[in-house]
Amino acid sequence: MELTGAQIVVQALIQEGVIDIFGYPGGAVLDLYDALDQQDAIRHVLVRHEQGAVHAADGYARASGRTGVALVTSGPGVTNAVTGIATAYMDSIPLVVLSGQVPTRVIGSDAFQEVDAVGITRPCVKHNFLVKDVAELAVTIKKAFHIAGSGRPGPVLVDIPKDVSQAKRRFVYPKEIELRSYRPVTRGHPGQIRRALQLMLTARRPVLYTGGGVILDRAAAELTELARLLGFPVTNTLMGLGGFPGTDPLFLGMLGMHGTYEANMAMHEADVVVAIGARFDDRVVGNVSKFCPRAKIIHMDIDPASISKTVKVDVPIVGSVKLVLSDMLTLLHQSGRRPDGEALAAWWAAIEGWRSADCLRYDRHSAVIKPQQVIEQLYQLSNGEAIVTSDVGQHQMWAAQFYKFDRPNRWINSGGLGTMGFGLPAAIGAKLACPDDQVICVTGEASIIMCIQELSTALQYQVPITVVNLNNRYMGMVRQWQEFFYAKRYAMSYMAALPDFVKLAESFGHVGFQVKEPEQLRATLEQALAMRDRLVFVDVLTDPTENVYPMIPTGAGHNEMILV
Amino acid sequence: MRHIISVLLENESGALSRVAGLFSARGYNIELLTVGPTQDPSLSRMTIVTSGSDEIVEQILKQLNKLIEVVKVLLLTEKEHVERELLLVKVMAQGAMRDEIIRLTEIFRGHIVDVTETCYTVEVTGDGEKIKAFLRTLPTADIQEVVRTGVAAIARGETTWRLP
Numbered sequence: 001m002e003l004t005g006a007q008i009v010v011q012a013l014i015q016e017g018v019i020d021i022f023g024y025p026g027g028a029v030l031d032l033y034d035a036l037d038q039q040d041a042i043r044h045v046l047v048r049h050e051q052g053a054v055h056a057a058d059g060y061a062r063a064s065g066r067t068g069v070a071l072v073t074s075g076p077g078v079t080n081a082v083t084g085i086a087t088a089y090m091d092s093i094p095l096v097v098l099s100g101q102v103p104t105r106v107i108g109s110d111a112f113q114e115v116d117a118v119g120i121t122r123p124c125v126k127h128n129f130l131v132k133d134v135a136e137l138a139v140t141i142k143k144a145f146h147i148a149g150s151g152r153p154g155p156v157l158v159d160i161p162k163d164v165s166q167a168k169r170r171f172v173y174p175k176e177i178e179l180r181s182y183r184p185v186t187r188g189h190p191g192q193i194r195r196a197l198q199l200m201l202t203a204r205r206p207v208l209y210t211g212g213g214v215i216l217d218r219a220a221a222e223l224t225e226l227a228r229l230l231g232f233p234v235t236n237t238l239m240g241l242g243g244f245p246g247t248d249p250l251f252l253g254m255l256g257m258h259g260t261y262e263a264n265m266a267m268h269e270a271d272v273v274v275a276i277g278a279r280f281d282d283r284v285v286g287n288v289s290k291f292c293p294r295a296k297i298i299h300m301d302i303d304p305a306s307i308s309k310t311v312k313v314d315v316p317i318v319g320s321v322k323l324v325l326s327d328m329l330t331l332l333h334q335s336g337r338r339p340d341g342e343a344l345a346a347w348w349a350a351i352e353g354w355r356s357a358d359c360l361r362y363d364r365h366s367a368v369i370k371p372q373q374v375i376e377q378l379y380q381l382s383n384g385e386a387i388v389t390s391d392v393g394q395h396q397m398w399a400a401q402f403y404k405f406d407r408p409n410r411w412i413n414s415g416g417l418g419t420m421g422f423g424l425p426a427a428i429g430a431k432l433a434c435p436d437d438q439v440i441c442v443t444g445e446a447s448i449i450m451c452i453q454e455l456s457t458a459l460q461y462q463v464p465i466t467v468v469n470l471n472n473r474y475m476g477m478v479r480q481w482q483e484f485f486y487a488k489r490y491a492m493s494y495m496a497a498l499p500d501f502v503k504l505a506e507s508f509g510h511v512g513f514q515v516k517e518p519e520q521l522r523a524t525l526e527q528a529l530a531m532r533d534r535l536v537f538v539d540v541l542t543d544p545t546e547n548v549y550p551m552i553p554t555g556a557g558h559n560e561m562i563l564v
Numbered sequence: 565m566r567h568i569i570s571v572l573l574e575n576e577s578g579a580l581s582r583v584a585g586l587f588s589a590r591g592y593n594i595e596l597l598t599v600g601p602t603q604d605p606s607l608s609r610m611t612i613v614t615s616g617s618d619e620i621v622e623q624i625l626k627q628l629n630k631l632i633e634v635v636k637v638l639l640l641t642e643k644e645h646v647e648r649e650l651l652l653v654k655v656m657a658q659g660a661m662r663d664e665i666i667r668l669t670e671i672f673r674g675h676i677v678d679v680t681e682t683c684y685t686v687e688v689t690g691d692g693e694k695i696k697a698f699l700r701t702l703p704t705a706d707i708q709e710v711v712r713t714g715v716a717a718i719a720r721g722e723t724t725w726r727l728p
Contacts, residue, residue: 119581122581122582122585123585123589126632130578147632179632180635181574181633181635182632303630304626304629304630305629305630307626308619308622309623
C-alpha cells in the first residue's frame with residue numbers, strides 16, 4: 001500500500017521507537033500534523049515557541065538517553081529552532097529535528113515562509129538533509145537517527161518540502177544502514193590502552209578528569225569501578241557531573257573556571273591526567289600555557305577531532321569511552337597490578353590540604369537568603385535524587401557546585417552554548433521522559449523570562465515540575481564580571497520592571513510562592529516539592545551581591561584561583 | 565606551511581558548501597580549491613591548498629574526516645606527488661610582441677588558444693611556480709585578464725586511491 005510522505009515520516013518514527021515528539025505546526029508541516037493526528041503510537045507535545053520544542057526534546061534526550069525528536073515548520077519555525085539545535089550540538093545531544101519546507105518547485109524563489117534551512121543550520125548540526133524525493137524519505141530518516149545517535153552524538157535536521165510530504169510511495173523501512181563515509185570507531189586501540197594503563201599505574205599524582213562523554217556513552221559504572229579500584233581522585237566537568245558519584249570521597253568536585261580549589265590544584269600539580277570523554281573546553285583549561293604543567297595527558301574520546309585540539313595529548317585513545325574503560329578494567333584485573341600506595345597516600349594528603357580550604361564556604365547566617373543555601377536545601381529535601389535542569393549564569397554554577405549528583409542523566413544544563421531559556425523547556429522534556437522522577441528547574445529571573453511561554457505547555461500536559469527562581473534582580477554572572485573586571489559599572493545588567501512571578505505563575509494556571517526571609521526558605525521549598533501533582537513556581541529573593549567563588553580569571557592558571 | 569589536501573566525498577549537492585563552511589567557521593585558510601567528478605560517478609574529488617602549522621593541518625584533516633559526506637582524506641604533500649594548475653591569460657600582442665609572446669609560450673610549453681589582431685589568449689599548465697614565472701615574463705602593462713584554476717594533484721607511483 002502506498003503512503004503519503006507525511007505518513008511515511010510517522011511510520012519511520014514509530015519504527016525508531018519514538019513515543020514523544022515536541023513541535024509546533026505551520027503551513028509547511030500541515031500534512032505531517034494531519035498524519036500525526038491519525039495515529040496513537042506517538043504523543044505530540046505542543047510547545048509555545050519552536051526554541052522550546054528543541055530544548056524540550058533535548059532535555060528529554062539527556063534525561064532518558066534516547067534520541068529526542070522535534071518538529072517545526074519552515075521559515076520562522078526553523079530559525080526559532082536554531083538556538084535549540086546549536087545548544088544540542090555544542091553538548092553532543094542526539095536529536096532529530098524535522099522541519100517543513102516550501103514545495104520543491106518554489107525552493108529558491110523567496111516563497112512565503114521559506115528559508116534555506118540546510119544552509120542556516122549547517123554549522124550547528126552533526127548533519128542535515130533536504131529530502132527532494134519521497135523515494136528517499138524513509139531511508140533519510142533512518143540515516144538521521146543513525147547519525148544522531150552513534151559516534152559522537154549530535155542533532156540532525158531533516159528538511160521536508162510540502163510536496164514531498166504529500167507525494168505517495170510504498171513504505172519500506174531499512175533495518176540497518178551502512179554509510180561508507182561514516183563509520184565511527186568504537187573499540188579503542190589495545191596498544192594505546194595498555195600504554196595508558198602503564199602510565200596510570202606508575203603515576204604518583206594522578207587525576208581522572210571526566211566529561212559529558214561518560215554520560216552520553218553510559219560509562220558511569222565503568223568509570224566508578226576504575227576510579228575505586230585505583231583509588232584515584234576524580235573531577236568532573238560541568239557536563240560530566242553525575243558520571244561519578246558526587247558524594248564519593250574520591251570526588252573532588254567540578255573543575256575549571258568555577259570549579260573547586262582542590263580539583264583545580266590537583267590538575268595543576270598532577271603528573272598524570274586522564275581525560276575521559278571531555279574536550280578540554282576553554283572554561284576548563286583556562287590559560288593553555290599554564291594548564292597541567294607537570295602532567296602527561298591521556299585522552300579517551302570517541303571524536304578524533306577532540307584529541308590535541310587545544311591541549312597536546314601524550315596518549316590518545318580514540319573510541320567509545322565505555323568500551324575503552326571496560327577494556328582497561330579487564331587488563332587491570334588480569335594484571336592484578338595496583339598503583340604505588342605510598343605515593344597515592346602522599347597525593348591524597350596534599351589534596352586533603354587543598355580541600356580544607358573549604359572553597360565553597362559562604363555566610364550561613366546572612367540576613368538575606370544566600371543562593372548557595374537554596375541549592376543545598378533543595379539537595380537535602382529531594383534526597384539528592386532529583387533531575388535538576390538549569391538555565392545559564394550564577395544559579396547554574398551554584399547548582400553545579402552544591403547539588404551532589406550521584407547518578408548520570410540527572411544534571412541537565414546548556415554547558416557549551418550557554419543558552420539562557422534552556423531550563424524550563426528542558427525540565428518539561430525531562431519530566432515527560434521520566435514521569436516518576438522529581439524534576440527541579442533551577443533558574444534565575446533573567447533566564448526564565450527567555451522561555452517563560454512554556455509554562456503554558458506545562459499546564460496543557462500537566463507536567464508537575466518545581467521551578468526555583470534564584471531572583472537577585474540582576475543578570476548575576478554579567479554583574480559579577482562587571483564588578484570584577486569593569487570597575488563596577490553595571491551596564492544593563494539590572495533587571496528593572498520584573499513581573500510579579502507569583503501572579504505570573506498563577507496566570508498560567510500554576511501555583512506560585514515567594515520567599516524573602518531565610519527562615520521561610522526551608523518550609524516553602526518543602527511545601528513546593530511536596531506538591532507532586534502540579535507545577536510550582538518558587539520565586540526566591542536572594543542576595544543580589546553574592547558572587548560565584550572560587551573563580552579562575554581569564555588568562556590565569558588553575559593555581560591562580562580567586563577564593564572567597 | 566603550504567599543504568595540499570585531497571578529499572574524496574559523496575557527489576551530493578551541498579557537500580562543497582560543507583567543506584567551504586568548515587574552513588570559514590574554524591578560521592582555516594583556503595588558498596585554492598578545485599572539485600570535479602571522478603571515475604566513480606558517485607564520488608567527487610576535491611583538492612584544497614591550505615597553509616598552517618602542523619597542528620592546524622592535523623585539525624583540518626580530522627575536521628574534514630568528521631564531515632558525514634567525506635569518504636577519505638589524504639595529505640598529498642606528505643607524499644611524492646604531481647600537481648598542476650591551468651592558466652588562461654589574455655595579453656596584448658602587437659608589433660614585435662606578436663613573435664615574442666609566441667616564443668615565450670613555446671618555452672613554457674603553452675598554447676595560444678585564441679588570436680585577434682591585437683591580442684592573444686595563452687594557455688599554460690604547470691605548478692604554481694611555473695605559472696607565476698610565465699606571468700612574470702609578460703609585460704605587466706600588456707596583461708589584460710588572468711584566469712587560473714586551482715590545483716589538481718595526484719600521488720606518484722602505482723598506489724591508487726580506491727574505496728574499500
